[in-house]
Amino acid sequence: MSSHRFLLNYSRLTFLCSLLCGVLVFSIQPAQASERVALVIGNADYSFAPLTSPINDARDMTRALQSLGFEVIHKENASQQTMEEAILAFTQKLGKDTVGLFYYSGHGAQHKEENYLIPTSVTRLSVSDVKYKSVAAGYVLAEMEGAANTTNIIILDACRNNPFKSGFKSMQKGLARMGNIDGSLIAYATSPGEVANDGRGRNSPYTKYLLKYIHQQGLPIEQMFKQVRLAVKRETNGVQTPWEFSSLTRDFYFAGKTPIREQNRSCTLKFGDSLYQGQCQNGIPHGYGKMKYSDGQFYKGDFSNGLRHGRGTHYFPDGFKMSGFWVNGILTYQRK
Template identity: 50%
Template sequence: MNKTNPSIAVMTGRLGRCLGLGLGLGLGLGLGVGLACTLATPALAARDKDERNLVISAPAGTSVATASQRVALVIGNGAYRDAPLNNPSNDARAMAQALKDAGFEVSLQVDADIQGMLTSIRRFGDQLRKGGVGVFYYAGHGMQIKGRNYLIPVNSVIQREDEVAYQAVDAQAVLDKMEAAGNGTNIMILDACRNNPFARSFRSAQQGLAPMDAPVGTLVAFATAPGSVASDGRGSNGLYTQHLLNAMREPGAKVEDVFKRVRSAVRRESKDKQVPWEATSLEGDFYFIAPTDKPPSASAALEESMWALVKNSNDVLELKAFVARFPASVHAVEVLARLKQASPTAPALQAPTPTAVAPSPQPTPQTQPAPAVTGSNAFGFSVGDRWSYQQIDKYKGEVISNWNRKISRILPNGDLLSGSTVMSPNGNLRQLTNTRFPSRVYSEVEVLFPKKMETGHQEDFSYQERSRRSDGKEFEQVFKGTLKVKGQERIKVPAGEFTAFRVEREASVTGTQTNGNDTWQAQQQITYWYVPALHYYVALDETWRSGKEAPILKRNELTSYEIAGTQTADKR
């Protein structure tokens, strides 16, 4: 009986892993080379010698039959003499740990020479002949020569193109070794340079890595399209590997879904500059972490609930809300494709045009019946509930904008949709979109409404906000502070006079521009008046202080509203 032999070859790359990038870097490259030489001490050599033979076993108590063994070889090369790399050792160690957590027996090699690579690959192939699943991972320099991809050992001295074949390891030869073992499933991951590091001296120099054929039962995946370059990332791991490490830890995710999630996340973070690519003939199913009987996480349940509501929708705002809230979703690629095909006349969010001082907007008579309420959540919110506000510059006393929020859908978990805005069941923001900030997402929620709306209640909060401004700048802010419910008092706004809870919120804010160099510290003070019968505030004052600049002072006032069960659009 013939054995099915699914093999998966994954190629990722680093723009910063190319020796050829030394041109134009001036002192930067010289400093990097000098530092690499300085670190080549006896102590470091002894440490590397130990790590080159490190074996990470599967967790204690794991009993794996020979036919279902999981074996991995992980190599990270960074200590090159002329162009050392920072991330390969980090990537290799992180991948080794992730594979160990997935039940693999892992052999980790750091800064391997050509003999060490060939010896470890031979032993790896011998292990695979016992059956089971094999994973080969490589991080370091790589190149394409005449349509073949090569992995570069740390001690290689390559001066001419014809020397590559015996100074480097042919990636196809490694894949052939795995295929020849005849085991059940093989995965090959190459995190290698997309540019030929010897481009200036090679006649057949080509950008990026060459595509590799996917035989039956094989999935070949690249960190970016063949012939393209990939980002090295801003952190301790490359952009592709960073998202791969996250995606492969998801229980019950098929390998195809893992790469879909990675592709979606990398494409979005790189702003379409890097699009991971696969060619597949895979027939069987493979999971890094097998499915469990445990219920899905709250985040996964929310994602699937929202997808069930928008998968057949043509509403541009709803589709944008989904992909902004779940950028790494397996459905994100489909949603983005549908958005591109959307009619140019589809509605788009726009901020109202600022106006001069004007009388408070008056509600227009309701000429059509209010939409039928299809249900309410545990906090009393119903489909069709609406609140309209005017925003006032407190320095000038002028109305600078008008805006509204209307509940269009209630998700099974109680979350609320208002166009592209997503709110928690009690009305706190999870995601907000407008013309100035096309994307603003919170780690959990923006804490505005407390858990208990009763006099004397106080609670601390902390959350993170990530946003992208219309000019392309991206920001991250951390808010830490306290909410206090002070008591009830009467307040008059354009929509009427109400008895409301006065709530005071103070927060310290630490911010940074994630794609720039700006950082800041700020203080935010908010006082608002909340009316339980309306499920929202009728007025909100905000003060924002940062550095020596004059504070920003704004006030939002309710001008009209519509709550389920009322007879008119404006309840005064």
Template identity: 45%
Template structure:
């Protein structure tokens, strides 16, 4: 099958694939609203103060902000302020809409009474168990606020099962917290199992919060897997005496730090690359690199191209007679293979320019130009002085190529060698190629495009090496009239002609 037929089939297949991909383009999801209320109570005035809840709350607030939560942080709060904070949190959650995610985190003293859990503000005073609902804040109040928002996902995290501060109060002898029923769409997490006591910790954070905060930003970790990891860490840190607990009624998948979803365009390029890679077809690789030179797969495509090219470079089995002198067995095709193989191994602009100067229409000319373009672009991007060089002033009335960024001039320019200057469209081609091409700008200011667009320069000029050299010599002096005239290939080409003429038009 000819290269022309292969290119045609590939182009048709690529077009149809793109049309199909466009039809399957998924809609862009709207950004998710994440709201969190984080509470830490340490400085209790009438019961045993705690060392770590404020530290725990601050660490959790920081970790949640890094995963996209809008965090309200409340520290060492009294009953009125805690109730007000929960109420405002519910209002914000209701206003955020059904797709919002709400999270409530509490670190501090918490107790249960008759199966009901209470969060204790720092100003709590309790003499009788019957007064607990009057001086504490029922955890169920948080769930009611969340449920009223009718939003999709809610998370409640309670690191509140430290020692019972009311052991002397009758009817408050139960340890830990009671397990609560999770309304639909809610994930409930406790620092320890129901009825058990959690460790406050001696490292500045509780073992539970330390483990949770350290894993919260792990990319792509489902919430169920996250808390299973936290459970194992806490068991290890506490010698198996504390077992974090959770219960869930979530109806959707949730990740604190979801993996970045590729765009439709990225998916399209990836699927195309998978197809091209399996083909092992240098032509398809070449077309892929031409269409997506800066994609994430360009490097791999080039490596595969090098492998396939190396196989192509291997000489066919020698069927000549042993008596035939070796010099007679070498064909022009073998010389071309050796030259492109040398350029491939060297990987330099000079090596590819040498190949193109010798074989401007060779079998590997397209590949050589592609590699040379890549080298030129990379040199321009990594040149530390590129952004600081002032642009060369254009000749009056002359248009310049908008992408011309290579202001460094080569030492010499040859008629059949790539220019090595200007933008990649000029730098990778020789004078002999360009004079057979089409103008890039109007030869005369104001000339209608219909007169010059897509026409060959040879139709307007007798451009051959000898008479072109005569014209190029007129550019050597900046005072010459020709130097002030615009050129259909732009100022960079005129600079190349001047350098060529200065060296005697080699």
């Protein structure tokens, strides 16, 4: 191997390690105005109708929420007991000035207008098993209401490819609309009474676009879900329409209120042998710009507080590139 090729490979390996380990060049973390706590559950290993994407959905949502300042409780293929214990641990962390978020990916069903989240411990798909061995979504909402926190967000990527046979006449298709509590937003992967797509890729269509838009600065939560809805409708040719019901009384932005492209002061900065040209704030990269490194690598895209943050592409001298959505210096969603 030539010394030139060795250096390129070594540089690429070093860069990839920095992404995985979170070793960042400029370490300035924005302070959160309030506490953020989330419970993320992904159930896929059902004996009656296995699913393909919920585990990936839950893991990717956990990483995304952690990068946005959430403390996350994460559970996979959870039993009824595990789900109920996790809900209790989650709601005990809520309180005044706290944003609470519950995300569920897996099978769900409604019976007499009550929604149920189905644990993987349910081995026989019957009305009694769903009613008495599952977790009522209303229980989650009630526990969050009892915590008296300021903002509640419930995201249900459930009702995947309805597993119920035609004989279960009392089991309605899809999920029912849930009653809201003040200061809450309840988001469904599809409209009430309809079935959501499990998808053929790494994620379900709904979670795929949640992961894309949740990192976009300047989007209020209502507008973020609107972007998700439009994208899912396009991908599914109008078959699946995500839905939300909101009684939020405060503005909420997952990734911050001000789009970083609005910072328009241009500057040239030097960091050792690296050169930055683009928008800046308080003497650090902030906005759109280009960072050139001494070994021939360069990054072109959005920065925030000195870190790659937003849309951007990192280029290597041999033509290899990593392009997608960055959060605090880490690539979290890669464009295909």
